[in-house]
Amino acid sequence: MDVYEAVTSRRAVRGFTDRPVPKEALERVLSAAARAPSASNLQPWRAYVLTGAPLAELKKRAGERIAAGDPWDEPEYEQYPPALKSPYCERRFAFGEQRYGALGIPREDVEARQRAASANWDCFGAPAALFCYIDRDLGPAQWSDVGMYLQTVMLLLRAEGLHSCAQMAWAKYRKTVAGVLSPPDELILFCGMSIGFEDVTVGYTRTGRAPLDETVTFVDGY
Numbered sequence: 001m002d003v004y005e006a007v008t009s010r011r012a013v014r015g016f017t018d019r020p021v022p023k024e025a026l027e028r029v030l031s032a033a034a035r036a037p038s039a040s041n042l043q044p045w046r047a048y049v050l051t052g053a054p055l056a057e058l059k060k061r062a063g064e065r066i067a068a069g070d071p072w073d074e075p076e077y078e079q080y081p082p083a084l085k086s087p088y089c090e091r092r093f094a095f096g097e098q099r100y101g102a103l104g105i106p107r108e109d110v111e112a113r114q115r116a117a118s119a120n121w122d123c124f125g126a127p128a129a130l131f132c133y134i135d136r137d138l139g140p141a142q143w144s145d146v147g148m149y150l151q152t153v154m155l156l157l158r159a160e161g162l163h164s165c166a167q168m169a170w171a172k173y174r175k176t177v178a179g180v181l182s183p184p185d186e187l188i189l190f191c192g193m194s195i196g197f198e199d200v201t202v203g204y205t206r207t208g209r210a211p212l213d214e215t216v217t218f219v220d221g222y
Contacts, residue, residue, distance in 0.1 A: 001158060001159050003155070005158075006155045006156075006158040006159055007155060009158055010154050010155060010158050010163075010164075011163075011204075011206060011207075012164075012165040012166065013124070013163035013164065013165050013194075013198050013204075014119065014124045014165055014202065014204065015124055015125065015198065015199040015201075015202025015204075016123070016124055016125045016126035016127070016163070016194065016196035016197060016198060016199055017125070017196065017197045017198070017199045018125065018127055019127065019196065019197045020051070020127055021051065021127055021128040021162060021195055021196055021197070023051075025160045025162065026049060026128065026195070028156075028160070029153060029156040029157055029159075029160060030047065030049070030153065032152075032156055033149060033152045033153045033156055035152070036145075036148050036149040036151075036152040037145070037148055038142070038145035038148070038149070039141050039142070039145060042138075042142060042145065043145075043149075044134050044135060044138050044142040044143075044145050044146055045132055045133075045134065045145070045146045045149045045150075046132070046133040046134070046135075046183070046187055047130050047131065047132050047133075048130070048131045048133070048181050048183070049128065049129070049130050049131075050128070050129050050130075050131070050180070050181075051127060051128045051129075054180060055123070055127070055128070055129055057180055058129075058176065058177065058180045059121065059122050059123065061176050061179065061180070062121035062122070062173050062176050063121065063122065065121075065173065065176060066118050066121060072172035072173070073171075073172060073173060073174050073175045073176075075171065075172075076136070076171070076174065076188045076189070077171070077188065077190075079168055079171070080092070087210070087214070091210070094207075094208075095207055098205050098207055099205070099207075117169070120167050120169040120170070121169070121170070121173060123165075123167075123192070123194040124165060124194050125196075125199065126165075126194035126195055126196035127196050128194075128195040128196055129192055129193060129194055129195060130153070130192065130193040130195060131170065131177055131181060131189060131191075131192050131193075132146060132149075132150060132189075132190050132191055132192075132193065133183055133187035133188060133189055133190060134146050134187065134188055134190050135186055135187060135188075136186055136187065136188045137186065143190070146190060150166060150191070150193065153193070154166065154193070157195060161197070162195060162196065162197060163195075163196065163197070163198045164193050164194060164195050165193065165194045166191055166192075166193050167191055167192045167193065167194065168190070168191045169192070170189065170191060170192030171189050171190065171191060174189040177189055177192070
C-alpha cells in the first residue's frame with residue numbers, strides 16, 4: 001500500500017470484528033511510528049497497548065460506569081473552545097448530522113445519541129486499543145507532536161490491513177483507564193485508539209472535507 005492509498009483509505013472505523021490483531025503487526029507499526037517528527041526529538045508520546053483480558057477488564061469497568069449513569073471525569077484539557085466559531089462549528093454540526101443520520105438517529109433523540117456514543121467505551125468491538133498520554137508539563141508544540149505520532153500510527157496500521165478510530169472520548173473516563181494501566185501521575189490521557197479488522201457489515205457514511213481553497217492558500221512563485 002502506498003502512502004496516498006493509506007491516507008485516503010484511513011478513516012474512523014466504528015465497527016470491528018473480534019479477529020485478533022497480531023502482536024507482531026503492532027510491534028512493527030509502533031517501532032516505525034517512533035520515527036514520527038517531534039521538535040528537538042522530544043518524542044513526547046507515551047503509549048499503552050491493551051489486548052485480551054486487560055482490555056476486556058477496561059471495557060467491563062467502563063460499561064459498568066455507563067450502566068450506573070456515572071458522570072464523566074473532570075476534563076484535564078479542553079477538547080473544544082467553549083464558543084466554537086465559524087467555520088468550525090458548522091463542520092462539527094455537519095459531522096454530527098452525518099454520523100447519527102447514518103444510524104437513523106434524529107438530532108432531537110438525545111437518548112439514542114448517547115446510546116450510540118457509548119460504543120466508544122467498548123472500542124466499537126475492537127480487540128486491541130492504544131492509549132496515548134503526554135506529560136502534563138509539556139506545551140502546545142508537544143501536543144502537536146503527539147498528533148503527528150498518532151497519525152503516523154494510523155497510516156502504518158493501514159499498511160498492515162488494519163483500521164483504527166482515534167477517540168478523545170476515553171479522556172472522559174480517564175480514571176477508569178488509569179485504574180487498569182496505572183500510569184505515572186505526571187501523565188495526561190490524550191486519547192484512546194481502537195484497532196482491529198473492520199466489520200464490513202457495519203454501515204457508515206464517509207465524512208467530507210473542505211474544498212482545498214478553504215484551507216490552503218498558494219502564494220505562487222512558478
